[in-house]
Each structure stands twice: as structure tokens, then as C-alpha cells.
Amino acid sequence: MMAPLLRSLARVGRLLPRYSTANCPIRLLSTTKPLRSPISSILEFDEDVEMFRSVVSRFNADVVAPRVEKMDEEEHIDPIIISSLFETGLMAVETPEEYGGAGASFTAAVAIVEELAKCDPSVSVLNDVHNTLVNTCVRKWGSDYIKETYLPSLSTSKLGAFALSEPSAGSDAFALRTRARKLSDGDFVIEGGKMWITNGAEAEIFVVFANAEPEKGYRGITAFVVEKPWGVNVVKKEKKLGIRASSTAVLSFDEVHVPKENVLGVYGQGYKIAIECLNEGRIGIAAQMTGLAQGAFDRAVSYAFNDRQQFGKYIGEFQGMQFQIAQVASEIEAARLLLYNAARIKEAGGQFVKEAAMAKLIASQVAEKTASRAVEWMGGVGFTRDEKVEKFYRDAKIGAIYEGTSNIQLQTIAKLIQKEYT
């Protein structure tokens, strides 16, 4: 029973990066510290990743931060953010260079999602869905035709969305009812509706899961690459508790004609694509939640130690506060370790389903708790919208819900454990 655990550890061991000469810390208040000894930590990254983080850090300060509040109030992502993300290459992290991408690693993509979330989790999820779901699907399962047709524009200008969920198909994704009717010439006509689609309002390219043979149950589900002008309608944008700027759309497909060349992967094996995508996507959400936690923590702790004095000293100096701060910092560190452990195992090609589920589960819990504490640490001021911390509290809630609810994560983990013990 220890064997699978030891195998995973061995894989991670082979993956630990060589001791990097890069000077690591990103922020004075971050919990990562540079290492002086030659023994690596999972949280030590190679140069590429560190340079990407610097780019995002600057991007956050110059482009995102000034717009966060307005975007949240208006429930709309500023188009400048989307175009700037494309211009900086942040929307094509893993895409190979020949298609206009940066050709970087999965860990790099995940680090970018984490870093973006420190400033705005809405921007982070926009980037995460585009990179880890849409780009990945097209890259892994696309035919040469699909890759050549869509990867370049996905790298430079067109936002993608992942259309799987429906009103009656959330956790039970394969109960989806959107149909793909096969025509005599081999093309398809997609009919139905999707719900809860992130980026739904701004996306131009959709990965759509529809059932081409409902009699076969989930084995009829096929994935398609669909272009918006073919007839994808944005019926509604949800008004939400959190990540308000991220569009969460209800889509309708009204006799959308899709050429047979746009079948993604193998006909009737869309369910496999969905499962694999979601397993990876889980790590992306874990990154978003970890970044969110760090962002909230940094904001509130800086306030506690530098800004607010009561009873003659900074509130961060009271032991009660210190204990809470230390506890939360430890939990964020734990979440980060789970996150990057899962990312590295996946990158090495190992079995990462359990680790990814654990990472998302814990990260979403830590995000919720951290954001809640952060508001408390800032007191009345934390409760006001001006102080830019209550938003993290609202944004955190979605972590336990999308890309696999916490209950689904628990079930996944439990089933894998059961296998190990029986």
C-alpha cells in the first residue's frame, strides 16, 4: 500500500529542479524564501518561471490593479486586460513556438495563474480556462488541421471557453443533453444549451461537448471546436457573488453547423477529453485559490504590521493576531506545496489525479479561511469595498464549487485511497 505513494515521491524527486541561481522572492511579504542550501524545495522554480512571475507581477501592478475595483463593480472585464494578456504572451504559455506560443512548461502556466490571482482572481480564471483548458485541449487532441487553424489565433487574439456544463449536467457532467446530429456528409449540427461557461461572453472559440449518439450514453459524447460566428449565442451573463468581472454565461446552440474536421480527438471519446482536461484544470484552480489566499494575506498583514495602531502599538504585534497570522501562513504554504507537487507530477507524466484533487480541495478551503481572516484583521476597514480585501472573501467561495465541487474532490480522493487499501 505504500508502493503507489513511494512511486509518486520518486517521480517528484526526479523532477526537483537543479539548484537555481535565480534570486527567488517575489514579494517581501510572500511566504517563499530563497534557499541558500543546495537541497531544493518544491517551491524553487527554474529561471523561466521566475522571469514569468516578474512579468505578471508588473502586469498586475500596472495594468490590472488600477482596474480591479471598476471591473468588479461593473461585472465586466476591461477589454484592455484581455488584449494586454495576449500581447504579453500570457495566453499561450504552453503553446509551441511555431504556433505563436512561449513553449513553456505546465508549471509555468500554473505559476502565472497563481500570480495573477494575487491581484484579481477574475483575471486569473480567464487566463486559466484559456490556457489550461482550451489551449491544452486543442494542443493535445487537435488534428494538425485544428492546431494550425486555431492555436495561432488562440495565442494572439481570440479568447477561448470550455463548454461542458449544462443546467442538468454539473457534477454529473456526462448527463449532458446538447446533441450533435450527424449529417449525411459527415458534418454535424449542434443543438442545445450550456450553462456556467467561464469566458462565455468574450470568447470567440469554444470547445463544446455534445452527444452525437445519446443511445450510447456517455460514449456518444464528442468534443468539437466551434467558432462563435457559426451560431453560438450568449443568452445571459450571470450576476454573481464573486469573480464578478469574469463572465459566466448561459449559451445556446441553435442549429450550429460544425464541419467534420472540427471534431476534437476521437469521435465518441469526448468524455475522456473532458475527464483529463478537468483533472488538469483542477491544478489551475488550486493555483488561482492559492494566489487569492496570498493576495488577501499580503494586503491584510501589511495593514496589521504597518498601518493600524491601537492601544499604542501595531495590531499585528498582539499575540492573538500573531498566532492567527502564523496559522494562516502555514496553511497557505501547505496549499502551495500541494499545488506544485501536483503540477510537477503531472509534468513528469505520473499519476496525479489524487494529488490534483487534494490540491484543489485544500487550496479552496485555505482561500476561504484566509480571506475571511484577512477581512477580520483589517476590522471595519476590511469590510468596506475601498480597502480591496472584502473582494477576496467573495471571490474565494467559487473555489469549492467550480471545476469539480469539493464533494467531488473528496469522492475522487476517497475512491483512490480505497483502491490503495484493498
Add this chain to the structure above:
Amino acid sequence: MPPRLNIVVPIKRVIDFAIKPRISAAKNAIETNGVKFSMNPFCEIAIEEAVRLRESSKDLVESITLVSAGSAKIQDTLRAGLALGADKATLIDIPAIDDSKSLELEPLAVAKLLKAFVEKSNANLVIMGKQAIDDDSNQTGQMLAGLLNWSQATNASKVTVDEASGVVTVAREVDGGTETVSAPLPLVITTDLRLNTPRYTKLQDIMKAKKKKTEKITPEDLGVDVTSRLEIVSLSEPPKRTGGGKADSVDALIGKLKGVGAI
């Protein structure tokens, strides 16, 4: 034949501009342990200017070479510069000058290193930051021009190259306003804040920068002795701001100003 610019851009690795420097416990150095380092902002502006010159006119710029002196950690900074658009980079390896000792590499020593390097590279234009944000010396560019016996235009806020004549016109920000100077190549230009706003580095360029050439040389290769001649006697933080006061009327204000000896 219009001149082709062979540009050298010296850069410096410094404590990130966003970080508040602290003095170490020993009170004789800035705390560098665990602190983030980046490229000096004026150096970024210099690289950006060189790249813009290249983009302004086809064939105007032959090459853009970065150079920096210090320990191996500078590789990261050089790579960031290559990602901004430079062609190649040279690291003048001085292992003793690690992050904690960067103030021991003085402007005159750097100017001598650069003089030797510029002459070796057949450069005809040096664009560099006017000063580094760690020591704020504002000396290296001027010393370099003197050693090379080249023209110099410091604190540049605008640079124009007349391709036909090879004359460079530079608008300089001086205390009284803007001064415009011009000189034929070769020349040393030092950049001021408002010269340009560096572009965001694209991820693709960061990856491509890995393939660009970086060479390593030593001060001995350039025949320069970089021993420091200055000793930092002590460092102290600026005095903390004390509160001001309020005055009820103009007379009271004048009274207070006289009281503190301001007028």
C-alpha cells in the same frame, strides 16, 4: 553610406525599486539577504531606446550588446535584457562582487571596464542609465565618455539620429528646462526617466532569450584593475519624518518659518 549603429548598453543589477532598503545589523551595508533584485530601471530605458532605434529604421542598428559586471547572478538580469530585445550579452565576471558587495564596484572601475569593452567591440554608441538606484552616483556615463574621449549627452529625454549625417540630437532634462545638444558619432548617451516607457517583455521573447549568446570575460581580459578605492565608513537611514504643525494665519505661518530658520 549612412552609419550603422553598433550599440553597447551597460546594465546594472540592483535591489528592486519597489523594495524599501534596510541597513543590515552590522550597520555598514544594505541588507541584501532574501531581497529581490532586478535590472536598474534606467538601464531598462536604455535597452528600450536601443530597440526603438532599431525599429525606427531598417538597417540603422547593426547590433545591440549588453554588458554587466559582477557575480554570476547577473546572468538573470542579462537574460531579462535579452528578452527586451538585445542581441547578445557579455558578463564581466567578478565573483567577489556578489549582491551584498555591489557597492564595492565603483563608477570609475566600471567606466574603465566599459572603455576597454567598448573599444574591443567596435561600438560607436553607448546608451546607458544616467545612474543606478542603489548608489545614485550619476558618474559612470560621464567618466566613460571622458576615458573614451567621446562626446556625451546625459539625462536624455529624447534621442534622434540623423541617418544621413550620423549626427545624434539629444534633448536633455536640466534644472532650468530642456537643453538640446547634438554631436556626431561616436557618443555616450545616458537615459533619464522620461526618455521612454519600456515595453512589457513577452513570454515568447523570454524563451527566445535563452538561445541568444551570452559570453563571459574577466577584468583581466580587459586589463582593468577593479580594486575599490573608496571605503564606506557608515550607513544610516534618513531621519524619520517628524510631524509638522498647522498655522492659523499667514502671519502665524511666517512666524513659524522664521522660527525654524527657513526664512
